[in-house]
Amino acid sequence: MIHDFGIVWNERALLLSGLANTAILSALAAIAALLLGFILTPALMSKQRAVSSAARVFVDGMRCVPFLLFAYIVYYGFPSFGVRLDNWTSGLAALTIYNAAYMAEILRGAWVVQPREPIEAGIAFGFSEIKLFRRIILPPLLLSAGPVIGNQMIQIIKDSAFLTIIALPELTHAASSIQSRHYVPFAAFITAVFLYWGLCLVIEAGVSSIGRVAEARR
């Protein structure tokens, strides 16, 4: 067993590059998904029925598709419409679009329980449209939804493991290459698990610092 971990240790460069790729992929997807959420959430809350219904269909639809299937569709299905993306681009696109639906729903949930008056005060003081959302509505949403957004980021990290099926060289892909090369499944995969866990601890730390900022304002 020690010997198995020794083999994994010898392949550490591969694992670390997988870890780095997972971190980069997850961070980019999380930021992009959140930004997309900033557009989707006002659409979900729009008074114009056509806009809110379209956003609702997208969000509900996305949340009902297993991520693995969605990743397959983006990578293998899109080329039949002439959209051919490399594995990095399609992996990032799949992670982003899929999680944007969750981010939008998280922010919408935080929005509906916000008191109405501060937003009304924003309108009464001359804020409108984008500026109203950006300066008055969004900051309290981010503070109150911080922990749930952090949770979703952890979900993104775990979802990114599926992208091994489109040969994206992320952490799971690295672990599985080590195991297939050296037949050390337990050592390879358990090491990957601990590395995922480390990434999640970083997110947790971020969430608790947002929590402290929010606490002062509550």
Place this chain on the structure above:
Amino acid sequence: MAEIKKVLDVAGVSKRFGDVEVLSDVSFQVDKGETICVLGPSGSGKSTLLRCINWLERPDAGQIYLNGERVGINGAGIIMSDRDLSQIRTRIGMVFQHFALWPHLTVLQNLMEAPVQVQKRPKAEVRDEALALLAKVGLSEKRDAFPARLSGGQKQRVGIARALAMRPDLLLFDEPTSALDPELVGEVLVVMRDLAREGMTMVIVTHEMGFAREAATRVLFLDRGRAVETGSPERFFSDPETERARQFLQRYAGDIANGRR
């Protein structure tokens, strides 16, 4: 004598919510420097009237003019764009029943937010003015506190200072003391009384009869969505014209006699 200018002209405003007629054909005018207290039983449409003035509610009929300029409808007779409406709203300050401070900003930032972001005034100038306003409402030491750390009375004084930071032509108060514990009402009324004395033009929806009697230049009595009576507070409180106003005042008579309100 200086020319008296109408700051606000509300002409025949009506508003329905579904089947309920909340306001019907309400008209009144406010001269520069006046303090108008809008009184009436709950559900009489007072808050809706106030919210129609800056178009937080869109009136179904009637016109509203701020310094002669139509609110909500542009020169071509169509509903203003959000941008134009926002511009005119920056000239009407509003103080809310539940304070409506922005929770993510400190007290000082609450005061500076709209003047800097919406009115695009220079930050340094706005900051100086905001600090002076905080001193005026007695909250200089709270400038870096978040609203959640303030008492209700302090929050509402910040609410008033925030409205003043816009340098508005007109200040609207929507039951500014109704959400306060009784012992905190006084500190807010003091600030409002000072503003009245300084000649700020204000429309105040309130249940504070003592304050209305003392500080108002005129009282507007609303009942079931109609402006039933308007006149000087002396007249209104001692000898109201209508039976409805008389009944309304009787319910507050004890309070006024005891000097509690």
